[in-house]
Amino acid sequence: MQFQTIPGQTKLITQFRAMVKNDRLPHAILLMGPKGSAKLPLAIALANYIQCENRNDDVCGTCKSCLKSQKLIHPDIHFCYPVVKKERLKREDTTSKDFLLEFRTFIQNRPFEEIKEWIASITSTTSTANINTKECNEIVQKLGLQSFEGTYKIQIIWMAEYLAKDSNRLLKLIEEPTDDTIIILIAENQEKLLATILSRCQIFNVAKFTDEEINSYLENLNLSPTLNKEKIKQLADGDLEKAIHLTQQSKTDDYSELLMNWMRVSWKGHPQGIFDFVNQMIKSNKEEQKVFYEYGIHFFREYLVYLYTRDVHKMRLSDKERNTALQMIKTIDEEKAQSLSELFNESIHMIDRNINGKILFSANSFQLGRIMKGA
Numbered sequence: 001m002q003f004q005t006i007p008g009q010t011k012l013i014t015q016f017r018a019m020v021k022n023d024r025l026p027h028a029i030l031l032m033g034p035k036g037s038a039k040l041p042l043a044i045a046l047a048n049y050i051q052c053e054n055r056n057d058d059v060c061g062t063c064k065s066c067l068k069s070q071k072l073i074h075p076d077i078h079f080c081y082p083v084v085k086k087e088r089l090k091r092e093d094t095t096s097k098d099f100l101l102e103f104r105t106f107i108q109n110r111p112f113e114e115i116k117e118w119i120a121s122i123t124s125t126t127s128t129a130n131i132n133t134k135e136c137n138e139i140v141q142k143l144g145l146q147s148f149e150g151t152y153k154i155q156i157i158w159m160a161e162y163l164a165k166d167s168n169r170l171l172k173l174i175e176e177p178t179d180d181t182i183i184i185l186i187a188e189n190q191e192k193l194l195a196t197i198l199s200r201c202q203i204f205n206v207a208k209f210t211d212e213e214i215n216s217y218l219e220n221l222n223l224s225p226t227l228n229k230e231k232i233k234q235l236a237d238g239d240l241e242k243a244i245h246l247t248q249q250s251k252t253d254d255y256s257e258l259l260m261n262w263m264r265v266s267w268k269g270h271p272q273g274i275f276d277f278v279n280q281m282i283k284s285n286k287e288e289q290k291v292f293y294e295y296g297i298h299f300f301r302e303y304l305v306y307l308y309t310r311d312v313h314k315m316r317l318s319d320k321e322r323n324t325a326l327q328m329i330k331t332i333d334e335e336k337a338q339s340l341s342e343l344f345n346e347s348i349h350m351i352d353r354n355i356n357g358k359i360l361f362s363a364n365s366f367q368l369g370r371i372m373k374g375a
């Protein structure tokens with residue numbers, strides 16, 4: 001991971017570069033940004049840059065340090081992330097190092113992926129994943145030792161929201177770090193962080209990707225020529241990993257028709273229409289089902305933009321979609337549009353939890369009708 005492999009983020013990267021060159025690095029850094037943004041790749045690129053023995057505007061890529069950091073095996077760059085119980089280990093004894101191989105593979109394949117997907121890749125039950133007390137104690141211990149080869153020992157913590165409540169020892173380290181220690185915390189939700197952590201770190205905000213950045217990244221991937229890139233950009237809404245997932249889908253154009261038709265039959269409570277919708281949905285795979293609901297969320301997000309601004313051109317929708325949106329004004333107000341987005345969002349979680357499709361899509365259709373009628 002290098003600065004130049006991250007789309008955009010120029011301002012932040014320039015700032016990091018200057019801090020390293022002028023030896024003015026804060027010892028506790030918090031990278032705060034939405035899911036699908038460049039927080040983790042930035043943290044890794046910064047750590048690699050700090051350790052590079054021959055750095056210029058970016059890492060040299062060839063020094064002893066770079067050869068290790070590229071493979072995520074640098075002995076002075078430590079990673080910590082939420083994990084779950086592993087096989088015969090007890091939960092309280094399991095820490096990041098027990099999942100190190102899985103982590104390296106995951107990050108090398110999907111660097112912009114969100115934390116939820118990491119957890120899903122190591123377990124089917126997501127509820128217990130965290131960064132436990134043993135791990136916090138180990139971090140304190142590790143950072144108390146001499147560095148192996150670099151000048152700095154760097155600890156990356158992906159994601160601070162998952163720190164166990166009793167991570168006090170770690171707080172002390174963040175408050176009074178030793179000279180050769182740098183802690184880089186990553187987080188999405190400021191409200192879920194301990195105030196003590198927030199007050200002790202220098203916070204850097206990582207913006208979500210712009211449409212242009214997503215576009216140029218997608219240009220470099222091998223996309224199917226039939227794909228509607230414009231639509232993908234809109235659906236992804238700054239989430240690069242989601243954009244990559246969407247490129248693997250080819251049906252985004254049809255979702256608009258499907259959504260409108262579904263709303264029509266649900267509004268009328270038309271049994272055959274609902275039956276046809278449910279049947280069409282259960283024939284698609286989980287990913288396609290999720291993309292359909294993502295589309296619904298996207299549509300109503302843009303619709304809400306119109307309700308707030310009354311400016312047709314602010315809606316990132318096609319002409320046809322805009323017309324449909326304008327026809328809804330009398331029926332669907334702000335509150336209903338919010339409820340619909342929540343319904344779609346909840347449905348995505350249900351699909352992730354492998355709920356029976358027939359039940360989900362039928363229940364959804366009735367719920368959709370009720371929300372539209374304000375019942």
Ligand SMILES: [Zn+2]
Pocket residue numbers: 051052053054055059060061062063064065066
């Ligand atoms: Zn180097």
